[in-house]
Amino acid sequence: MISRSVSALVQALAEREISSVELTQLYLDRIARHNLALNAFVTVDPEKSLAQAKRADERRAAGQATPLTGIPLAQKDIFCTQGWLTTCGSKMLGNFVSPYDATVIEHFNATGAVILGKTNMDEFAMGSSNETSHFGAVKNPWDTARVPGGSSGGSAAAVAALLAPAATGTDTGGSIRQPASMCNLTGLKPTYGVVSRYGMIAYASSLDQGGPIARSAEDCALLLNTMAGFDERDSTSLERSREDYSRELSARTPEKPLAGLKIGLPGEFFGEGCAPEVMQLVAEAIVEYRKLGAETVDISLPNMKLSVPAYYVIAPAEASSNLSRFDGVRYGYRAPEYDDLDDMYARSRAQGFGAEVKRRILIGTYVLSHGYYDAYYLQAQRIRRLIANDFIAAFKQCDVIMGPTSPSTAFRIGEKASDPVQMYLSDIYTIAVNLAGLPGLSLPCGFASGLPAGLQLIGDYFSEARLLNVAHRYQQVTDWHQQYPAGFD
């Protein structure tokens, strides 16, 4: 039961093979057994989860179930969840019980899904390894000496170790795709504006986007159907009619299901900087895609190399302002002792934030300062436009862009923690997608020395359904995504 996909669990619940209470209990037991080794969850509250599961069973009995009714899901601790601690991986919010639900949580609650718990994450989503969490590093289930990726590392570890059927994540520079890649999962960052940011604690507002992390593209589609939708409480949410992201998946599978699909291969993704064994796996996946009927075309994203520097101006700039509300005045952490107001701010923020958060606040404050704004922030915004234009030009030549998700497989805990630039480069293939606001997906494409690698798909704006289908067709002819780490029985 626990290794079943979300869609299989939907069926099991529908056919009364199992109740939501039983299913939820099954996962809660697994969390109790394995979370200590993984540190994937920061909060579990079995009473609350089981009460939700009971209500889901009653709803099903009343004939009012929707597909996700009774499905237990792990929620990244960045989504405000009413009555639950919502810490964002920070000491600053270590005591913050949210009085309201994020729109994404509201949507899941409305379908009757069950919250299994809140997952660990890099502090305020700033990190690529889940080592910056105030609640300790998350371990990769494929090798617990290694990182699961970040910042949605808790969600990825939980799903990989079968402690949850699927989870939510958020992706500002790769925080869904990179941990999905490192944990052998499928993760989707939708087009900016598809999933409401209301109640999703902001890191970099113009880049943040919520999305699903699951074990297959099919499951991602199911979750996205619930997560997506216009929200009038988010001014950057896009007013579009609802769509069924699963719609292309159920089509009959001819021999060459992807005939006519043009895959763009950017030279910039296949040069130096990527581990050869990862490159090999990506190349093999592309061969598989040719077998499915796709053609490949060489493309170029000439400004890609500027994406990491541009990101590390824009994201910290927005973060430095977004995190100003954490001042110890109204909620969250306040230093126990202080002399006056300025001292209270200084001590509360010095004690409440971790090193990486402070680093980004300092960078952001600097680049927005008088006399530096034009040289850094405005320049970065210009680069951002150039990068977006590169993609727009590329999508005139191809339907989907492919390349590695991350330049390496999971690295060792501590390996890059003291070298921020090396850590930042770990998102080199994912960041441009956020800067352009495009949808991106990572799916498992094999193992190097026992560690999973991810293939990244990048689509044009609003092409989530197509990306999911392209991933799904690959997953129908491969079984990488059905490999599970040992040791979590």
Added chain:
Amino acid sequence: MKQWEIVIGIETHAQLSTQSKIFSGSSTAFGAEPNVQANAVDIALPGVLPVLNKSVVECAIRFGLAVNGEVAEKSVFARKNYFYPDLPKGYQISQYEHPVVVGGKMTIQMGQGDSLTEKTINLTRAHLEEDAGKSLHEDFHGKTGIDLNRAGTPLLEIVSEPDMRSSAEAVAYAKALHALVRWIGICDGNMQEGSFRCDANVSVRPFGQKEFGTRREIKNLNSFRFMQQAIDFEVQWQIATIEDGGRIEQATVLFDPDSGETRAMRSKEDAHDYRYFPDPDLLPLIIDRQWVERIRAGMPELPAAKRERFVRDYALSAYDATALTASLEIADYYEAALAVAGNASAKPCANWVSVELAARLNKDGKDISAAPVAAAQLGGLVARIADSTISNNIARKVFEGLWNGEGSTADEIIEKQGLKQITDSGAIEALIDGVLAANASMVAEFRAGKEKAFNALVGQAMKATKGKANPQQVNDLLRKKLG
């Protein structure tokens, strides 16, 4: 000694009278218990986002149209970053590089009567922003209380060019602006509650010098009297400082009404770096031209146009027309009264509204919107003066009767209290004969050339009729008899 020219620019924060806040659905009503009108967005919980209130934009458009400014097709909300306990997000959402209204003009009137002059004050811009909450320093035993009811209240910040040359001009501008924002219904203008507050940028320079002197900004002037006092003090201080060989340092100053002095709050060196940048949570504000035109079509006649029309159509002096267009309520009252009194009574009606009624309202501390005498009642009263039913003096008595509710119309009070003017010349003649007989000594004095005695005799005659005799008739008949 040099002659100094005073240069003043005014920044005004007008609180917009919308039902809800600029970026949240909370009420903006004044005076509620602390923090009951602060929702998740206002207290800046983690994860919340701002959503622009459309009626706030409508207020800005109305203002832009009223001052003939350019309503920007695209304006941008920016974050102004600083830490303060009553600023929940740690930044204020404002507009910086791209304000919603660019340019515009205000006309002010200076002087009285025939020496009335007009001057145009140019506006730099007007932009939308949110207000902060309030810090409460009393009653917390050494701690500070925070009330976030006001946080997120919509403000229109209106910035003038440094076009004013005296404190009187500054006050005239502030009053004209105050009248205008109330006129177009975007601000209640309540200065006690802080709905309309001004900062004055003041500098001095020798006459003839092109460059401006260094300015100091007087913050938070919440009454016109304080504005005048503060500017006068500041100007004298600046001149004295320079003449004593000192230099003016750019600074922000506060006015202390008790001492009548301004004192520096912070110098330029401690000026914040606000690190403005476009708010990524809000899209640029795009204003559709058709929307602007719809609002333009629904705009009331503006003070300047109304003033000109009053002069043209009612033959009023510029001074009277200015007084009657001090607010939309006064103008509407006047025109409603005139509709009853008849256009021929335009001038007396103007006097009744801007002198008699104004004085009576002032005495009771009432606003014209709460005047016990309705416009139609006053119009009816003026009509009775015009047709000589009562004299101006008796009219004051009738007016007082209307004020106190002694009758519902002037006619009713005149009838009930027998105040109708005596115009029967036979009756007046008989009366005058009696007065002459009873005041032989006065008659003698008059005949001896004392003109004063004539007035005394008129007085006696009026007294005998309790003021009801037509004064002109009494005059004429007395002259005839004594002639």
